[in-house]
Amino acid sequence: MDARTEAKRAAAEKAAEYVHDGMIVGLGTGSTAYWVIQKLGERMKNGLKIKAVATSNQSELLAKELEIPFVPLSEIGEIDLTIDGADEVDDEWNLIKGGGGALLREKIIATASKELIIIADESKVVKKLGQFPLPVEIVQFGYELTLCKLASYGCITHLRMQEEERFITDNGNYIVDCAFGQIERASDLHAALNMIPGVVENGLFINLATKVIIGANDGSIKELDRN
Numbered sequence: 501m502d503a504r505t506e507a508k509r510a511a512a513e514k515a516a517e518y519v520h521d522g523m524i525v526g527l528g529t530g531s532t533a534y535w536v537i538q539k540l541g542e543r544m545k546n547g548l549k550i551k552a553v554a555t556s557n558q559s560e561l562l563a564k565e566l567e568i569p570f571v572p573l574s575e576i577g578e579i580d581l582t583i584d585g586a587d588e589v590d591d592e593w594n595l596i597k598g599g600g601g602a603l604l605r606e607k608i609i610a611t612a613s614k615e616l617i618i619i620a621d622e623s624k625v626v627k628k629l630g631q632f633p634l635p636v637e638i639v640q641f642g643y644e645l646t647l648c649k650l651a652s653y654g655c656i657t658h659l660r661m662q663e664e665e666r667f668i669t670d671n672g673n674y675i676v677d678c679a680f681g682q683i684e685r686a687s688d689l690h691a692a693l694n695m696i697p698g699v700v701e702n703g704l705f706i707n708l709a710t711k712v713i714i715g716a717n718d719g720s721i722k723e724l725d726r727n
């Protein structure tokens with residue numbers, strides 16, 4: 501395993517320590533969240549009792565293979581703890597997410613969670629968000645027009661593709677990756693983008709993380725709490 505993968509795994513396994521019996525746990529999406537799901541599957545074999553909700557079909561499939569039981573969203577009011585990855589984390593713990601295309605479900609689950617632990621390797625930590633193109637989920641109808649509107653906010657848009665086909669989210673929508681460069685006022689941009697008809701949600705996660713756990717390539721882990 502390379503150092504970066506090891507860093508992701510270390511952060512994920514640290515976060516999994518915050519999961520306790522009886523919790524409803526939100527499972528994130530991506531190569532870092534993968535390690536949390538693996539760890540929880542292992543702990544369940546040793547007696548841990550939790551119920552899960554997932555932020556993507558991919559994570560749900562993996563968790564079901566590991567025999568992690570699920571609870572329908574209609575039966576819960578709140579989620580105790582969600583553990584998820586991120587594409588960028590800034591000084592104020594604002595995030596860019598959606599590199600895996602799951603940002604809408606990730607945001608719905610994050611917003612319904614009492615605690616959101618973000619896990620990442622150190623390459624994701626930035627002073628200002630925006631080097632990673634911001635993923636935006638848009639409906640298919642009139643997508644060319646929505647791309648123009650997005651571009652009018654000062655970004656270069658790229659409709660996400662997968663093996664020559666347009667990438668389709670679990671919700672049947674497209675993803676546009678918007679290269680803004682440095683984002684100065686993430687909160688304002690978040691609000692403005694979501695006002696565009698055709699935009700379902702964008703990958704800026706403002707003020708949602710309650711803990712950030714960063715794995716470094718030297719094997720150390722840094723755990724940051726909100727004061």
Ligand SMILES: O=C(CO)[C@H](O)[C@H](O)COP(=O)(O)O
Pocket residue numbers: 528529530531532533584585586587596597598599600601602603606
């Ligand atoms: O937001 C996400 C998926 O939509 C992921 O959490 C994000 O892309 C980070 O992924 P990885 O852990 O594979 O680097």
